[in-house]
Amino acid sequence: MVLLVVAGKLVLWTQVVWLFRQPLWTALQVGVGLTQIGEFSFILVQVARQSGHVGDDVYNATLATALITILINAALARTASAWIARLRGVQEGRVPDGLGHEREAAEHVVLCGFGRVGSAVGEAMETFNIPFVVIERDPDIVRGLRSRHVSCLFGDAALSRILEEAGAARAAMVVVALPEMDRANLVVRGVRALSPQVPILARAHEAAGRDGLARAGATEVIEPELEAAATLIRHALRGLALPQPTVLDYLARFRAAMNPVATRTPERLGAEGTLPEIHEVALGAAALADRSLGEARVRERLGVTVVSIERPGGETLVNPSAETRLRSGDRLRVFGLPEQIDAFRAAAARGA
Numbered sequence: 001m002v003l004l005v006v007a008g009k010l011v012l013w014t015q016v017v018w019l020f021r022q023p024l025w026t027a028l029q030v031g032v033g034l035t036q037i038g039e040f041s042f043i044l045v046q047v048a049r050q051s052g053h054v055g056d057d058v059y060n061a062t063l064a065t066a067l068i069t070i071l072i073n074a075a076l077a078r079t080a081s082a083w084i085a086r087l088r089g090v091q092e093g094r095v096p097d098g099l100g101h102e103r104e105a106a107e108h109v110v111l112c113g114f115g116r117v118g119s120a121v122g123e124a125m126e127t128f129n130i131p132f133v134v135i136e137r138d139p140d141i142v143r144g145l146r147s148r149h150v151s152c153l154f155g156d157a158a159l160s161r162i163l164e165e166a167g168a169a170r171a172a173m174v175v176v177a178l179p180e181m182d183r184a185n186l187v188v189r190g191v192r193a194l195s196p197q198v199p200i201l202a203r204a205h206e207a208a209g210r211d212g213l214a215r216a217g218a219t220e221v222i223e224p225e226l227e228a229a230a231t232l233i234r235h236a237l238r239g240l241a242l243p244q245p246t247v248l249d250y251l252a253r254f255r256a257a258m259n260p261v262a263t264r265t266p267e268r269l270g271a272e273g274t275l276p277e278i279h280e281v282a283l284g285a286a287a288l289a290d291r292s293l294g295e296a297r298v299r300e301r302l303g304v305t306v307v308s309i310e311r312p313g314g315e316t317l318v319n320p321s322a323e324t325r326l327r328s329g330d331r332l333r334v335f336g337l338p339e340q341i342d343a344f345r346a347a348a349a350r351g352a
Contacts, residue, residue, distance in 0.1 A: 001065040006035045006072055025139055032080040036073035037066050108132055110166045110174045112157035112187050114141050117203060118177035122150070133166050158186035160193065169194040176202040176218070181209040185216050192217035211318045226258050250275055257307045257335035258319065278307075279341050281348050283330040288348060294322035302344045304336035 014031035018024055045062040048054045054062075109125055109132040111118055118134070125132040134152040136142050145152040155162040157178070168174055174191050178184045184202055191200055202218040204210035210221040230251055237247045257278050283289065288296050299305055309317040309324065310331040317324060326332075334344060 001061055002068050002072070005037050005065060005069045010035050023140065029080055032076050033073070035076060036069040037062075038070070039066075041066050107172055108151075108167065110135065110163070110168045110171045110191075111177065112175065113177040113179075114138075114145065114152075115177065115179065117179075118175070121175055121177060126150075135162055135166055156183075158183050158190060160190050163187075163190050163194055169198065171198055173199045173201060176200065176213075179205075181205070181212065184209075185212055188213055188216040188218050208318070211316075223258075226255075230254060246275070253278070253335070257305070257333075276336050277338055277341060278333065278335055279345075281332050281334055281341070281345050283326055283328060283332060283348050288326050289328045290325065292323050292325045293320060296326065298344065302336075302347060303340040304334040304344045306332050307335050308333040 010031040012031075013034045014024075014027045017027035017030045022030075041062060045054065045059050049056070049059045107130075109130060111122055111125070111132050112135045114122060114134050114136045118136075122132065122134065132151070134142075134145055134150060135155065135157040136145070136152060137154065137156050139154065142152055142154045153162055153166050157163065157176075163169075168191050176184050176187050178187065181204065184204075188200055188202060191198060196217075199219045200217060201220050201222070202213045203222045203224065204213055205224065210223050213221045233254065234247060234251060237250070238244070253276050257276070288298075293299075293306060306320060307318070309320050309326075310333070311317070311327065312329040332348070334341060336344070
């Protein structure tokens with residue numbers, strides 16, 4: 001029964017995934033991950049025994065098979081990537097010759113992930129002759145990189161031994177270009193455990209992910225939507241023939257306002273009175289309380305953007321949505337022109 005489950009499910013699931021036009025090696029990994037019969041089999045065989053369809057011998061054999069295949073599956077899942085890679089001629093955790101002295105001099109960049117974003121970063125590194133090592137768990141990508149003699153590691157960047165082999169602790173920078181936020185957080189934490197000083201550049205799809213990566217230890221977190229907004233603003237203002245220093249100053253203020261790790265204290269950037277500023281405003285007992293940002297129409301009526309809310313209990317909401325309800329005692333970090341902030345401060349005080 002164990003042989004039927006392990007070998008049979010491996011063959012069947014590999015064929016099913018392969019029929020859906022996935023690479024054979026991907027299909028093999030899926031098949032290995034499903035080489036067990038799970039807890040639901042306990043229920044089925046128990047119902048069958050109670051109905052008289054099977055005896056105690058089949059019942060006990062099924063339970064034993066389920067337990068053994070679960071244990072076998074756990075062992076296979078841990079080693080599947082390595083032996084599948086060896087079948088394809090890719091060795092896990094092996095860096096081709098060519099990094100050598102660059103790693104010792106801490107001049108290389110560790111690039112975690114080589115998808116659409118990571119490959120663009122890698123192209124920039126190659127253009128400027130900056131040595132880098134890629135950590136990637138897709139065997140096809142790794143083989144392609146090694147065919148071009150690009151230094152790379154096959155494995156999961158969330159594993160500390162892979163980061164150590166890549167020289168993350170001695171790197172000039174670590175770039176985390178993984179789309180999955182859970183794995184990206186693990187990578188950032190792993191790099192920080194190896195070195196508290198190495199700069200870490202990561203990306204996040206939304207404010208919550210950006211805030212999590214910042215807490216994990218990322219030096220700078222790039223949010224694609226924020227960068228798209230900044231680029232649109234830059235092109236729009238440049239198209240209107242505004243002075244470049246003014247445009248750059250505005251963009252610096254815009255990025256500072258949207259930065260979750262920026263200081264929470266009121267600040268004025270550059271020349272006062274001409275460009276937006278970042279200020280912190282306390283919400284009074286009756287002011288705007290129990291109303292959502294959308295209902296209060298803060299941006300429409302007063303022109304300011306609420307970039308974060310700090311609750312009395314210590315909770316911080318970064319880039320709150322229009323559905324976020326304001327509470328008495330909240331401290332709102334707002335971005336706007338000086339006169340707009342003054343109007344918002346007055347509204348927050350009188351409950352308008």
